[in-house]
Amino acid sequence: MEDFLRVARVAPESKARVNAQYDAATGLLTLKQWDRAIGVLEDFRRQFPQHQLQPEVTRKLAVAYTEANRPGEAAAEFERIAANPAENHAVQREALMQSADLYAKAGNSARAMSMLEKFVGTNTTPVGDAEEARQRLADYAAQRGDATGRDRWYQEIIRVDGEAGSQRTERTHYLAAKAQLALAQPARDAFRAVRLTAPLKKSLVVKRDALERAMDGYKRAAGYQVAEVTTAANYEMAELYGTLAKDIMASERPAKLKGDALEEYNSLLEEQVFPFEEEAIKAHELNAARAKDGVYDEWVRKSFEALARLKPARYGKTELTQDVVTSLE
């Protein structure tokens, strides 16, 4: 190897120099001398930009940068591989994903997203891999506070899963269910934000529309029949009913109502919210009933907590545990 490198030094213009430098880099990679190999390969790239071995140099640099724990530079080399039209599709595809991963590792989420976008644009099948990439794109968008971008990817995940036919897998189904659940959240927040002001009749119309949109989202999510999504959706639907009941009771009272009339108005409201409270209990009970089937996730637990408040005689039964055992024997 040192001989190869010497050739490059003493006869820089000789034809033998090209092969000697390339062979030296190969030898350094075999010896796992990553930084030295990188130096030789970068020099080769500068000296012989049109050489037919350049694609090989790029591959070797990708390996060397990865092994040298220089993910940003490795990602750029994989990006070159992916962009080379001479490479076959499988290699391009793998290189794109490697590049995305390495950019992510380097903390360059913008470039990682760019690679993933290229991936889903050029690799619509297998559906499973493309859906995973879309999920990652949704996660990146969420991390950047880009709610519109996140929701666009969620919509894509749902659409592709719905059209996947025989390529639909449990995993794509799960991702679509989670996406649908996430998409329901903005509608839920919008519903919560609607204040019931006087005249109640008018603001109730707005609240009702918001309720229907939120309910529809959670119903769709529950329709996927994915256990953890169903329990989350049930919990959220229960909470929508409960919130509606609370908001009606806290609604702005007509200014002209005083004394007995106001009291009766309050009583009337109380009567009217009763069915919503019952619906909340029913939805939570659906979740609680899943415990005996072995489903005891965060949402089932939260439903139990809610039921202990809403129906304490039935669900407020509590265990006894020790705070500290004070007797050694």
Added chain:
Amino acid sequence: MSSRAWNKRPGWSRAPVAPALVALVAALAELAACGSPRTRPQPAAPPPPPPARATPASPPPPAAPTQARPAGAATGGTASVPGGAPGAGAAPTVPVHPEVPPAARNDFDRAVNSVRAGNKLEAELGFKQVALQYPQFAAPLVNLAILERKDGRLDVAEEILKSAVAREAGSAVAWTELGATQRLRGEFKDAVSSYEQAIAADPRYAPAWRNLGVLADLYLGDPRRALTAFEQYRQLTGEDKPVSGWIAELRQRLGLGPAKRPGAEARGEGKPASSPPPPASPGTPPAGNPGATPRGAPEPTPQGPGDPQTEPSPANATGPPTESNAPRAGG
């Protein structure tokens, strides 16, 4: 939402209500129509249950009802639970607790005081030291597990409690804490098994009955078993609230008539032990007055953080030594 009884009150009439309310009622009715079968999205029915989750190997099956210890039955220092605890002999025995060296008690008490003083690190070190020096006792490990559980590390707590019951299989407290931890983790079948072991170890350890009742009712959908367990708990503790209410609720749900209020004698209120308790096993109705001073009949204390279904009982829930939990000589 407060009482709903108002709408049943006599003389209620909507006549005085301003006409504007008629419009309000119509609006609310319209809103309620969101929930009509046509348009209201119903909470989804649960999907089919997933395949059974793999759970750790269950402890041995519950022991046969514990035999009352024959008077003067001397045993060695190792604990045993009839019918299946590690090292259990063939003959039915009662739990035996290891003899406590004074130094062990002092070290343990110091660690307990550290817990009370809020010095968790010191308490942990203390319990670990006692656990290492005196491997015959479950209590230091139980306390370590409780500290882990308070920090939300339920998996670690469960593992420690499994070690505790392996050390001292006759510790109803350790089995009960294990059951409660398993319940928190959603391992309901394992929790049943642990409570059954607790009851087999000491049928008079009331929290095991209460916790079994909560588990059966809320998480296993077995109200009959819950009723039996709560009745046993009430009989052992003489406690009225809240358990009498729970019993009444269960009886109503099961279509049974109201329970006859147990008299003071039947509840064993303030009565000294006159005889050992009759055999009791979880899942079967209590066989009469236990007739002994109940162990561990604490009043519930405010709910602990993290899980409103669990109440820490007062510090010394193990109560005074009774015939079955008094230190044994020998070993």
